[in-house]
Amino acid sequence: xxxxxxxxxxxxxxxxxxxxxxxxxxxxxxxxxxxxxxxxxxxxxxxxxxxxxxxxxxxxxxxxxxxxxxxxxxxxxxxxxxxxxxxxxxxxxxxxxxxxxxxxxxxxxxxxxxxxxxxxxxxxxxxxxxxxxxxxxxxxxxxxxxxxxxxxxxxxxxxxxxxxxxxxxxxxxxxxxxxxxxxxxxxxxxxxxxxxxxxxxxxxxxxxxxxxxxxxxxxxxxxxxxxxxxxxxxxxxxxxxxxxxxxxxxxxxx
Numbered sequence: 206x207x208x209x210x211x212x213x214x215x216x217x218x219x220x221x222x223x224x225x226x227x228x229x230x231x232x233x234x235x236x237x238x239x240x241x242x243x244x245x246x247x248x249x250x251x252x253x254x255x256x257x258x259x260x261x262x263x264x265x266x267x268x269x270x271x272x273x274x275x276x277x278x279x280x281x282x283x284x285x286x287x288x289x290x291x292x293x294x295x296x297x298x299x300x301x302x303x304x305x306x307x308x309x310x311x312x313x314x315x316x317x318x319x320x321x322x323x324x325x326x327x328x329x330x331x332x333x334x335x336x337x338x339x340x341x342x343x344x345x346x347x348x349x350x351x352x353x354x355x356x357x358x359x360x361x362x363x364x365x366x367x368x369x370x371x372x373x374x375x376x377x378x379x380x381x382x383x384x385x386x387x388x389x390x391x392x393x394x395x396x397x398x399x400x401x402x403x404x405x406x407x408x409x410x411x412x413x414x415x416x417x418x419x420x421x422x423x424x425x426x427x428x429x430x431x432x433x434x435x436x437x438x439x440x441x442x443x444x445x446x447x448x449x450x451x452x453x454x455x456x457x458x459x
Contacts, residue, residue: 261285
């Protein structure tokens with residue numbers, strides 16, 4: 206039985222594209238190095254294309270799918286990226302066609318058993334699957350206590366249950382591939398306060414809290430955030446704990 210698509214982001218797909226962070230450039234150089242060819246990569250759960258457009262710098266073609274038509278509509282265009290509305294568990298690509306499959310901050314939303322079967326079908330023998338996620342962010346000793354309040358006093362109970370997989374660093378996810386050792390990567394962004402606020406407003410937990418309680422929890426902490434941050438236009442470094450898992454697809458196809 207197929208799992209219904211849990212759509213947490215279509216209602217604010219434009220903001221998602223504007224405020225979601227990007228990934229370390231070194232990540233994509235590494236991913237290109239772990240597969241024998243750099244022809245086609247399937248970027249599954251592409252969202253608004255944050256990973257897809259950078260993958261296009263390393264691969265000949267990027268086939269980027271998302272179950273949300275609104276996300277695809279708002280995706281960043283690129284001549285080497287083809288965006289298609291499709292669920293993770295049913296990819297339009299033919300058998301043994303992709304050198305690499307990537308999933309950026311989305312694996313926890315998928316029906317894992319069915320998605321992994323699609324990876325085995327779509328990947329060329331010896332290709333690879335790379336999945337990554339990032340946890341809650343940190344700024345500095347002044348700002349972090351306010352961020353902790355947002356989580357502990359407001360949005361914490363409103364995260365969808367799948368978020369627990371992110372909290373566990375994806376280590377609790379069964380990974381039926383020959384896992385490859387990966388180097389550490391640091392994920393950060395230099396943002397002003399309005400950008401940070403815009404990002405936190407894209408969270409599924411923020412939206413769910415607002416729907417249930419009739420007010421925006423990020424706005425409720427606006428004064429405390431400003432006091433801790435200083436002038437809103439001040440640029441500060443925002444950091445996330447970044448997790449990557451990469452696995453080789455079997456050389457032997459069933």
